[in-house]
Amino acid sequence: MWVRTLLLIAALLAATGCATTRPWEREALSRGVMRMDGDAEEEALRHHVLSTREGTAGSLGGGGGGCGCN
Amino acid sequence: MRLQLGSGGGVPTPLALALLCLAAPAAAQPETRVAVDALYYTDTDNVMAFTPSVSARHRFEDGGSVGARGALDVITAASVDVVSHATNRFDEARTEGAIDFAVPIDDALFRMAYRASWEPDYLSNGLSAGLQLRLGSADSVLDVSYGLTWDVVGRTHTPWSSFSEDLFTHALSLSLTQNLGPETVLRLVYSPTIQDGYLEKPYRYVPLFDDTGQQLASRVPENVPDLRHGHAFGARLLQYLEPIDGSLRVDYQLYVDGWGVTGHVVEAVGLASASDGLRFGLRGRFYGQTAASFWQRQYTVPPGQLPRWRTLDRDLSPYVSVTGAARLEWNVDDVSGYLDGAATYTRFLDFLLLDERVAIVTQIGFRWTPR
Incomplete structure (x- = not known):
């Protein structure tokens, strides 16, 4: 049941994959203030505190986003 | 390669769409970085923690990377749930090490x-x-x-x-x-x-x-x-x-x-x-x-x-x-x-x-x- 649900979610997510910006439209997305994920080392320390102070706090980490520069 | 939805005939399946959309990640400049961080925590429940950490990471031109990190947690606690168990306080140190790579x-x-x-x-x-x-x-x-x-x-x-x-x-x-x-x-x-x-x-x-x-x-x-x-x-x-x-x-x-x-x-x-x-x-x-x-x-x-x-x-x-x-x-x-x-x-x-x-x-x- 869970496997089927996850596959369905993955398929729906994959279906949304589409281009919304052209390379020359990604100047703002490449700015330093537009990092979707914070600095990994800084976030590791911060989440260590959150995990001990908030009972259900997780992470909204993921991958990619923005200009796709690296 | 970009995919523009809404053109062409037929209704592609989600999997087909995903496969059509695949494109190679962009190349990046090689880069080495050393990071030093420190966190200090204190609260009104008599808990104090100091956590320094040091890490190094190298990113390769092809987008891969290797990294290593070490951290130390020094904790002093005399919180209410500690002292309620007839313990005055405790001091403790936690050591952490981590390695990672991406290919x-x-x-x-x-x-x-x-x-x-x-x-x-x-x-x-x-x-x-x-x-x-x-x-x-x-x-x-x-x-x-x-x-x-x-x-x-x-x-x-x-x-x-x-x-x-x-x-x-x-x-x-x-x-x-x-x-x-x-x-x-x-x-x-x-x-x-x-x-x-x-x-x-x-x-x-x-x-x-x-x-x-x-x-x-x-x-x-x-x-x-x-x-x-x-x-x-x-x-x-x-x-x-x-x-x-x-x-x-x-x-x-x-x-x-x-x-x-x-x-x-x-x-x-x-x-x-x-x-x-x-x-x-x-x-x-x-x-x-x-x-x-x-x-x-x-x-x-x-x-x-x-x-x-x-x-x-x-x-x-x-x-x-x-x-x-x-x-x-x-x-x-x-x-x-x-x-x-x-x-x-x-x-x-x-x-x-x-x-x-x-x-x-x-x-x-x-x-x-x-x-």
Whole structure:
């Protein structure tokens, strides 16, 4: 049941994959203030505190986003 | 390769769309970076922690990377739940080490990480693997990861052979990051977790009360179910703000689990550029959760009987907290850094030993990236 649900979610997510910006439209997305994920080392320390102070706090980490520069 | 939806005949399946969208990740300049961070935590419940960490990372031209990190946690605690067990205070040090690497494989980026931490009464090993996939362009990125953590819980001044319990945590994460336009990015995340094993703390003894409200002479060890399923659903929206060359990020996360706990997190982060190498930021965060189904402020029992599930864990009680924070980021030649200060007020709504807590967290970090 869970496997089927996850596959369905993955398929729906994959279906949304589409281009919304052209390379020359990604100047703002490449700015330093537009990092979707914070600095990994800084976030590791911060989440260590959150995990001990908030009972259900997780992470909204993921991958990619923005200009796709690296 | 880009995919424009809505043209052409027929209705492609989601899988076909995903395959059509595959494109190679962009190449990056090789880069080596050394990072030093330190965090200081103190609160009105007499807990203090100091955590320095150092790490190094090298990114290869093909998008792969290797990294290593070491951290030390020095904790001094005389919190109310510690002193309520007739212990004045404890001082403890935790050491953590981690390594990770990422390798591009065709159109995807595969990564693995291993982390180990040890302290006198707790050992933890975590192994995780993840796959990041561009769905056609940098506009859509799918990320799937799985992590397994194996913790061994012991007791201070007690040999591991006399007392040790295992706890296994399985964590899956599925996220989609989508550029909604030239200035807007959205991420959706689903993270189920399973914890299986010893979820108590060996130092927690629960006070019991009779029906007149009098506390009974003896306390009993905490006892909670050995299995906990959790589901976290999150969304993150990031918007560029051109007038201040800044951004606004808003997060929301809903958490539900099999113990009856529901948690909400709302966080907003604003960043503004003062110049090329100087940025300011403000952060606000709200956290709130309901109690576990078996949580009780006072466990009232008939003589000679015990409640099957009983706990003194604040994280299973209902509470709310609000955080306000400010930060400064700078960048001068090869060195960048940040200073972040936060204050958190927590209100415990149904906890016998503590009503409120104020915590101060200060964090500073430096990055050296030789060019």
